[in-house]
Amino acid sequence: MTSKVRLAVVTANRPHPAHSVRAANVVIFELIRALAARPELEVGWLLVEHDGSSLATDDERNGSQFLQDAGVSLIGEMTLPKPTRVGGRIERLLAPKIEHFYPDYVHSAVIGRELSNWKADVAFVPWSEWLTAACADVPMTKFAYYGNPDPKTGRARTHHDIRLEGLSLSRLATLIGLRQLEKMHLAVMHKLDLIGDVANNDAEYYRNNGFDNAFYVRNIWIDRLGETWRPRRSELESPTPVRIIANVGKLGGTANRLGMEYLGRELLPALRERMASGSYLIEILGSGNLHPKIANLLSGPDIVLRGFVDDIDEAMMTAPVFLCVNNATSFNVGHTRYLHAWTLGCCVIAHRNASLAMPEIEHGKNALLGSSAAEIADLIATAAGDATLRNRIGEGGWLTYRELFTADRVAEHIAERIVNHFSFDRG
Structure with a gap:
């Protein structure tokens, strides 16, 4: 032309x-x-x-x-x-x-x-x-x-x-x-x-x-911080107890609701077997209310529902682990939250189904992916104790974002x- x-x-x-x-x-x-x-x-x-x-x-x-x-x-x-x-x-x-x-x-x-x-x-x-x-x-x-x-x-x-x-x-x-x-x-x-x-x-x-x-x-997605995410994360990240961001966005959203049920019904019991009580804290961010049956699955001292958070970037950078299991079921869709997490250097942990929607999500390169609740719990426990691994995954995610998204x-x-x-x- x-x-x-x-x-x-x-x-x-x-x-x-x-x-x-x-x-x-x-x-x-x-x-x-x-x-x-x-x-x-x-x-x-x-x-x-x-x-x-x-x-x-x-x-x-x-x-x-x-x-x-x-x-x-x-x-x-x-x-x-x-x-x-x-x-x-x-x-x-x-x-x-x-x-x-x-x-x-x-x-x-x-x-x-x-x-x-x-x-x-x-x-x-x-x-x-x-x-x-x-x-x-x-x-x-x-x-x-x-x-x-x-x-x-x-x-x-x-x-x-x-x-x-x-x-x-x-x-x-x-x-x-x-x-x-x-x-x-x-x-x-x-x-x-x-x-x-x-x-x-x-x-x-x-x-x-x-x-x-x-x-x-x-x-x-928009990259608000650029290269400055590194010193900002170093300043904010709180390793003890290991904070795990397990949801962002409205709790009533379909993908979030399915992900929260999987978290409570499948992953949380496996994680409680894998990690000592008090060594981690799962933070659920987002406005709205959980379905009562899902709320019953997500109760305990290791779960915090924070509601709407004004500065979500800061909350995500405080947490060593960014967990997303919204694609753990048959409802598989693309999510910008992976891109958001990558711009902040998060160590992303997810179900392997995530790559069905977004094939750029690769295990060991820019995320840690498990095929079952037990595998995901193992990945969380491993990442919790390995700052070098978390940093490598965070760097890989940021580079993937800059190159492709x-x-x-x-x-x-x-x-x-x-x-x-x-x-x-x-x-």
Whole structure:
């Protein structure tokens, strides 16, 4: 190609570089900035919000100027009506349509006109299910930078509810509804030209469902500390008792809830056999409440529920071990928490399933991975007594992040996919 591809990034939030605003806004800003720096691309940004959305902060409103300073054209700001339910339960069951599950799908035409006025070649939608559906029929190449397939989380959570509380008619109806959602979700995704998923196993799911242009694209995170993580960790890390961060994020989140049950039911008994009482402390960070049955599994003097933590970086750097067993079950998804931990030089310990979603997570290089609760308990005990091992894993994680997961590296991959797509189509 000799001319630049005009890439319109369509978001539902206001990108901004300041670390004081929402993390998603900062991450998307970094991605747009990095895309705008690619010589193959001419980048514009379109904001699409719903009527009644939370008011933007002063910092967020100023994000437009920061994007312009980064070389991004401002396409415009659109406000759509609040989504309303379309279709009744019987109609959704017997004759489902896309708009029954994605009511914003009906706005593709108006969004398409806005993008066409800017002469966009590509509509690029990062991390938004509803906005991906809303852009599904825009008259240009469509690229979804995607997370979990839409029915996946609901299905996992409903099955977990059944396991904890039993089957009910409402849960059975939910599972039937999720089957219809999956059909309409795949109908939306088949309207797209490129799907870059942040989990390798989910990219495979789309390929198995007939979408040849689905591929794995790494997630990104922001590195707040750079090289200074080393002296900061040396200053903060508290080796006795060994602190183990075992959760970050809302306790009610599906992956967190499954991980916390595995921790309490499988791993904690193995760890109590492996390590002496009082030699370690498991810290669970995050707002919300545990399910009562899971809370019963996570009781004892070796467990602390800290709730929401203002300075999560400091909490993670105080702990010699960062434990994540959210992927220990059949619900395997990509998590930015691994990237977050790597930017802080954490010694990451996880279930080996983590590499199904993120193949860059490698045992002995940037993480310690076990295939069972007993193996993971052994790894925790070994790492607890071996600072050299912890430092090596922490260094390996930081280097992996710097090499593969920065916004610039991910933008390079995205730009390459886009250019190859156009070269193939026009060749």
